[in-house]
Amino acid sequence: xxxxxxxxxxxxxxxxxxxxxxxxxxxxxxxxxxxxxxxxxxxxxxxxxxxxxxxxxxxxxxxxxxxxxxxxxxxxxxxxxxxxxxxxxxxxxxxxxxxxxxxxxxxxxxxxxxxxxxxxxxxxxxxxxxxxxxxxxxxxxxxxxxxxxxxxx
Numbered sequence: 316x317x318x319x320x321x322x323x324x325x326x327x328x329x330x331x332x333x334x335x336x337x338x339x340x341x342x343x344x345x346x347x348x349x350x351x352x353x354x355x356x357x358x359x360x361x362x363x364x365x366x367x368x369x370x371x372x373x374x375x376x377x378x379x380x381x382x383x384x385x386x387x388x389x390x391x392x393x394x395x396x397x398x399x400x401x402x403x404x405x406x407x408x409x410x411x412x413x414x415x416x417x418x419x420x421x422x423x424x425x426x427x428x429x430x431x432x433x434x435x436x437x438x439x440x441x442x443x444x445x446x447x448x449x450x451x452x453x454x455x456x457x458x459x460x461x462x463x464x465x466x467x468x
Contacts, residue, residue, distance in 0.1 A: 342452075343394045349452045351388030355410075355441055356454040358384050362417060362437075366430045371421040374430075378418035385411050388444075399447075406444045413437035 342348055358381045365373045385407050392400055414437045420430055438456075445453045 344391050345452060347391035348448060351384065351391045352445060352448065352452060353454040354384035354387055356456055359438060359441055362434055366427055366434060369427055371425040374421035375418050378414055381414045382411055403447055410440040410444055413440040
């Protein structure tokens with residue numbers, strides 16, 4: 316009985332890996348997608364740096380860059396199936412709105428602790444976008460800019 320469960324578990328893992336790699340292979344512009352996702356992380360990290368440095372006047376500029384990064388991702392998936400684009404767009408809109416909230420708060424409430432907490436919520440929406448893409452295309456959230464920024468394969 317144990318060997319049947321182990322075999323079933325291994326089969327499920329194998330199928331999951333096959334599906335994940337199939338999604339990447341099915342994307343028409345995986346390099347562009349990877350770049351778009353990486354841009355989102357880089358700008359998100361810039362938000363964090365500006366909050367930490369209490370450079371609140373710079374945050375609206377970072378927000379404009381986040382919108383541009385979102386547009387780059389939209390462009391990268393323009394030829395994908397409509398249902399996939401709709402899923403990405405729903406999550407991407409939520410993420411753009413969350414970063415807009417951080418930007419708006421930076422002028423109204425220049426409190427680094429509150430801004431950092433709101434940034435954490437915005438990061439969660441960005442991660443929800445990443446979940447729609449294969450792991451090999453997702454950027455490493457902890458990699459400093461200029462050091463690759465992409466997850467290791």
